[in-house]
Amino acid sequence: xxxxxxxxxxxxxxxxxxxxxxFAQSEGKYTIVIHGGAGYISPEISQEIKKAYLxxxxxxxxxxxQILSEGGTSLDAVEQVVKFFENDSLFNAGKGAVxxxxxxxxxxxxxxxxxxxxxxxxxxxxKIKNPIxxxxxxxxxxPHVLFAGEGADNLGKKFGVGIVENNYFDIHRRYQxxxxxxxxxxxxxxxxxxxxxxxxxxxxxxxxxxxxxxPGRVGDSPLINAGTYADNNTCGxxxxxxxxxxxxxxxxxxxxxxxxxxxxxxxxxAKEIVFNVLPEGSGGIIAVDKDGNYxxxxxxxxxxxxxxxxxxxxxVAIWK
Amino acid sequence: xxxxxxxxxxxxxxxxxxxxxxFAQSEGKYTIVIHGGAGYISPEISQEIKKAYLxxxxxxxxxxxQILSEGGTSLDAVEQVVKFFENDSLFNAGKGAVxxxxxxxxxxxxxxxxxxxxxxxxxxxxKIKNPIxxxxxxxxxxPHVLFAGEGADNLGKKFGVGIVENNYFDIHRRYQxxxxxxxxxxxxxxxxxxxxxxxxxxxxxxxxxxxxxxPGRVGDSPLINAGTYADNNTCGxxxxxxxxxxxxxxxxxxxxxxxxxxxxxxxxxAKEIVFNVLPEGSGGIIAVDKDGNYxxxxxxxxxxxxxxxxxxxxxVAIWK
Numbered sequence: 001x002x003x004x005x006x007x008x009x010x011x012x013x014x015x016x017x018x019x020x021x022x023f024a025q026s027e028g029k030y031t032i033v034i035h036g037g038a039g040y041i042s043p044e045i046s047q048e049i050k051k052a053y054l055x056x057x058x059x060x061x062x063x064x065x066q067i068l069s070e071g072g073t074s075l076d077a078v079e080q081v082v083k084f085f086e087n088d089s090l091f092n093a094g095k096g097a098v099x100x101x102x103x104x105x106x107x108x109x110x111x112x113x114x115x116x117x118x119x120x121x122x123x124x125x126x127k128i129k130n131p132i133x134x135x136x137x138x139x140x141x142x143p144h145v146l147f148a149g150e151g152a153d154n155l156g157k158k159f160g161v162g163i164v165e166n167n168y169f170d171i172h173r174r175y176q177x178x179x180x181x182x183x184x185x186x187x188x189x190x191x192x193x194x195x196x197x198x199x200x201x202x203x204x205x206x207x208x209x210x211x212x213x214x215p216g217r218v219g220d221s222p223l224i225n226a227g228t229y230a231d232n233n234t235c236g237x238x239x240x241x242x243x244x245x246x247x248x249x250x251x252x253x254x255x256x257x258x259x260x261x262x263x264x265x266x267x268x269x270a271k272e273i274v275f276n277v278l279p280e281g282s283g284g285i286i287a288v289d290k291d292g293n294y295x296x297x298x299x300x301x302x303x304x305x306x307x308x309x310x311x312x313x314x315x316v317a318i319w320k
Numbered sequence: 321x322x323x324x325x326x327x328x329x330x331x332x333x334x335x336x337x338x339x340x341x342x343f344a345q346s347e348g349k350y351t352i353v354i355h356g357g358a359g360y361i362s363p364e365i366s367q368e369i370k371k372a373y374l375x376x377x378x379x380x381x382x383x384x385x386q387i388l389s390e391g392g393t394s395l396d397a398v399e400q401v402v403k404f405f406e407n408d409s410l411f412n413a414g415k416g417a418v419x420x421x422x423x424x425x426x427x428x429x430x431x432x433x434x435x436x437x438x439x440x441x442x443x444x445x446x447k448i449k450n451p452i453x454x455x456x457x458x459x460x461x462x463p464h465v466l467f468a469g470e471g472a473d474n475l476g477k478k479f480g481v482g483i484v485e486n487n488y489f490d491i492h493r494r495y496q497x498x499x500x501x502x503x504x505x506x507x508x509x510x511x512x513x514x515x516x517x518x519x520x521x522x523x524x525x526x527x528x529x530x531x532x533x534x535p536g537r538v539g540d541s542p543l544i545n546a547g548t549y550a551d552n553n554t555c556g557x558x559x560x561x562x563x564x565x566x567x568x569x570x571x572x573x574x575x576x577x578x579x580x581x582x583x584x585x586x587x588x589x590a591k592e593i594v595f596n597v598l599p600e601g602s603g604g605i606i607a608v609d610k611d612g613n614y615x616x617x618x619x620x621x622x623x624x625x626x627x628x629x630x631x632x633x634x635x636v637a638i639w640k
Contacts, residue, residue, distance in 0.1 A: 106471075117568045123443075123538070124468050144537040145564045148444050149469020151426075151536015216471015217464040218443070225545040225570045244465045248437040250545045250573050257574075261581035 029310045030068035031292040032194040034060055034081055036091050036304030038240045038284035039188075041318055050318065052090060053304055057316035060084050061306040064192060069310070074194040074202035074236075075113055075136075082109070082132040082204045085190035089171050091304075092188030094130060097169045097208025098177065100215050105169035107208055108222040109135045110146075114201035114230035121222040122155075123148040129162035132206045135222070137161065146222065169208070177211050189221055191238025193230070193288045201288060203228050203236035203252075210243070219243025225253035232290060234259040235266050240303065241283015249277055255287055270295035349630045350388035351612040352514040354380055354401055356411050356624030358560045358604035359508075361638060370638065372410060373624055377636040380404045381626040384512060389630070394514040394522035394556075395433055395456075402429070402452040402524045405510035409491050411624075412508035414450060417489045417528025418497065420535050425489035427528055428542035429455045430466075434521035434550035441542040442475075443468040449482035452526045455542070457481065466542065489528070497531050509541055511558025513550070513608045521608060523548050523556035523572075530563070539563025545573035552610060554579040555586050560623065561603010569597055575607055590615035 036057060064081040068074070086094025097105045109131035110121035120139025123146065128134050134156045138147055147155050157163060189207040196202075205228045207221040220227035220243035227243065229252035230236035237252040246252070251273055258269035266289035274284060274297040284298025286305060296305050306316035356377060384401040388394065406414025406429075417425045429451035430441035440459025443466065448454050454476045458467055467475050477483060509527040516522075525548045527541040540547035540563035547563065549572035550556035557572040566572070571593055578589035586609035594604060594617040604618025606625060616625050626636035 119568060124471065142534060142537075143564070144534060144539075145567050146538040146543075147534070147536040148538050149471070149536055151444065151469070151534065155534070155536060214462060214464060214467070214471065214475070216467040216469055216475060217462075218466040218468050219464075223466075223543060223545075224567065225543075225573065244463070247465050247544065248439060250570070253545065253570050253573065254577075257577045257581060261577060 028197065029292055030194065030196050031288050031294050031309040032061065032064040032068055032077060032081070032192065032307070033286040033288055033294050033296060034064065034192045034306045035190065035238065035240050035284070035286045035296070036085060037189050038298045038300040038303040040300060041302040043319060053318060054316055056088050056090050057304060057306045061308050061314065061316060064194060065308040065314070068194060068196055071197055073198070074196040074200050075111070077194045077196065078192040078202045078204035079111060079132055079136055081192040082190055082206050083130050086130050086132060086206055091190045092208045093190045093206040095169060096171055096174065098174050098188060098211040100209070101212045102215050104215065105166055105208060106213075106215065107131045107206070108219060109204070109206035110222045110224055110228045111135045111139060111204040112202065112224050112228050112230040112236070113139065114203075114232040114236055117231060119145050119224045121146045121224065122152040123218040123222040124216060125152045125156065126166045127153045127163050128156045129164045129168070132204055134159065134161050135204070148218065149216070174211070189240040191228070191240060191286060193236040193238050193286055195236070195288050195290070195292055199232065199290065201230045201232050201236040201290065203230040203238050205238045220246035220251070223247060225250055227252055229253050229256055231256050235287050235289040237285055237287045239283060239285045241278070241300070245278060245282050251278065251285065255285065259289070266293045267295050270297050274299055348517060349612055350514065350516050351608050351614055351629040352381065352384040352388055352397060352401075352512065352627070353606040353608055353614050353616060354384065354512045354626045355510065355558065355560050355604070355606045355616070356405060357509050358618045358620045358623040360620060361622040363639060373638060374636050376408050376410050377624060377626045381628050381634065381636060384514060385628040385634070388514060388516055391517055393518070394516040394520050395431070397514045397516065398512040398522045398524035399431060399452055399456055401512040402510055402526050403450050406450050406452060406526055411510045412528045413510045413526040415489060416491055416494065418494050418508065418531040420529070421532045422535050424535065425486055425528060426535065427451045427526070428539060429524070429526035430542045430544055430548045431455045431459060431524040432522065432544050432548050432550040432556070433459065434552040434556055437551060439465050439544045441466045441544065442472040443538040443542040444536060445472045445476065446486045447473045447483050448476045449484045449488070452524055454479065454481050455524075468538065469536070494531070509560040511548070511560060511606060513556040513558050513606055515556070515608050515610070515612055519552065519610065521550045521552050521556040521610065523550040523558050525558045540566035540571070543567060545570055547572055549573050549576055551576050555589075555607050555609040557605055557607045559603060559605045561598070561620070565598060565602050571598065571605065575605065579609070586613045587615050590617050594619055
């Protein structure tokens with residue numbers, strides 16, 4: 001009996017020290033990055049619009065920071081931040097989603113958990129107020145990872161998420177862009193990536209797509225590997241830009257692959273993809289690695305973005 | 321004038337030699353691999369069914385081989401082979417597509433061109449006789465790469481491809497599987513990868529998905545990086561198995577990434593992904609590299625497959 005008790009105590013102590021060491025590495029440490037789309041916002045925009053963008057970015061960042069600083073999970077932080085963007089008509093996601101070529105709105109979103117590479121996504125939903133929350137339900141409550149079209153809307157009804165009529169997304173500014181066949185000054189998409197106290201990385205992306213996109217078109221935002229990726233062993237990524245290019249060039253996963261296979265740092269990997277793999281003018285990414293480092297490179301004129309961490313950094317910006 | 325003429329001649333000759341050298345590398349050489357799904361076909365199946373599978377595989381392989389041996393492109397070969405499988409009710413793609421949980425059929429397909437990483441895909445189509453041909457039209461005739469749901473069906477109508485009623489896909493054998501809630505003995509999916517005389521690699525995949533899948537569910541087959549990938553600098557890949565795992569583990573692109581970033585041979589990369597990254601029993605891949613090498617690893621009991629090349633190999637098989 002004595003031998004058994006001794007072994008038991010050793011095992012318990014080992015668990016305690018192992019757990020403690022792992023916890024100590026990241027205790028109280030967190031990093032969060034956000035984006036509200038890469039594109040071509042003119043530096044000549046009115047002070048009023050500039051203030052509105054910066055103010056929304058700050059509120060979103062503060063919301064995520066608070067969840068993380070109170071010991072919340074990165075998964076909750078990225079979902080809540082993206083949900084905030086979806087409810088703010090300034091951004092091309094949720095309420096502010098652009099018009100398709102036929103005058104509808106079709107929304108895409110995805111979320112990924114770096115603990116176990118679990119993921120959920122929806123594409124082309126027309127009646128879901130917060131696509132990011134449905135994406136999370138896909139991840140946690142279904143055996144599948146991606147739902148598209150009517151099936152995805154029906155899944156939302158089944159799960160009891162907020163359902164709206166498609167004209168909920170009709171915003172006068174977006175209507176003008178569509179009628180004038182103007183491409184969005186911001187290339188749509190919002191996103192958030194975070195690492196929490198526990199060393200877990202999560203990433204989330206949501207979008208209304210391209211103004212005047214063909215009905216049924218799916219971009220990179222609901223596709224992990226293309227627009228969203230998270231792996232606790234490397235990094236988390238959310239992309240914004242020309243979705244078709246992000247799919248063909250496996251943008252989000254490639255940042256992780258360069259770290260995993262070529263030992264690149266996060267900064268090296270992110271810059272390689274944004275400045276050497278993606279063509280100039282096509283977009284940007286936000287990323288956080290397993291040590292809390294971050295990178296926000298973009299090859300367009302502007303990227304609405306922000307970063308906050310436990311070291312006291314709290315910054316938002318539009319241009320370079 | 322003399323100087324200009326001399327320069328012109330040099331340029332023309334350079335082009336000739338460069339083109340010739342590149343052509344000579346692969347002149348008359350080609351490789352094609354096919355699959356009709358990885359899974360658990362019992363070695364006890366009747367001789368009749370075994371013969372039917374092997375016979376269909378041979379016809380498909382012969383069709384692709386003929387296109388390539390006559391100097392056709394790998395893109396034409398993979399499309400035509402997958403179209404053949406879609407029209408053969410033995411396979412879970414096109415005509416033989418399984419039932420969803422609500423008794424419908426929703427089909428997925430993708431195609432990728434290794435020359436320029438261009439790609440096209442459709443997900444959840446209900447009325448398209450040959451999804452692979454619509455995927456090719458998405459690649460060649462639209463500014464987008466992926467269409468899902470009703471928008472994808474409407475695109476097919478617009479392009480004038482073969483339209484059928486959803487009950488065209490009702491097959492008695494699939495109906496029984498659905499009613500008895502049996503998972504398919506073959507884990508669905510058909511695919512083809514080829515390299516042609518010109519050194520160009522193409523890959524294509526098509527499926528009816530999982531028996532009893534939730535409506536709107538999209539698997540790996542229409543997602544490049546997950547189920548399909550082709551890059552002339554590395555390899556082409558088509559996957560078959562548990563789609564959700566293939567998406568989360570970026571299966572098809574990862575074979576290419578291991579070659580590109582870690583200098584793995586095709587065989588090393590394909591085996592690494594199928595035997596060390598994917599869990600046992602989850603599926604397999606077929607792949608061809610830029611030098612015409614091939615790999616057909618699977619970690620299930622069976623994978624309907626075949627390979628043919630310009631060196632005279634012509635083989636089809638079901639079990640290990």
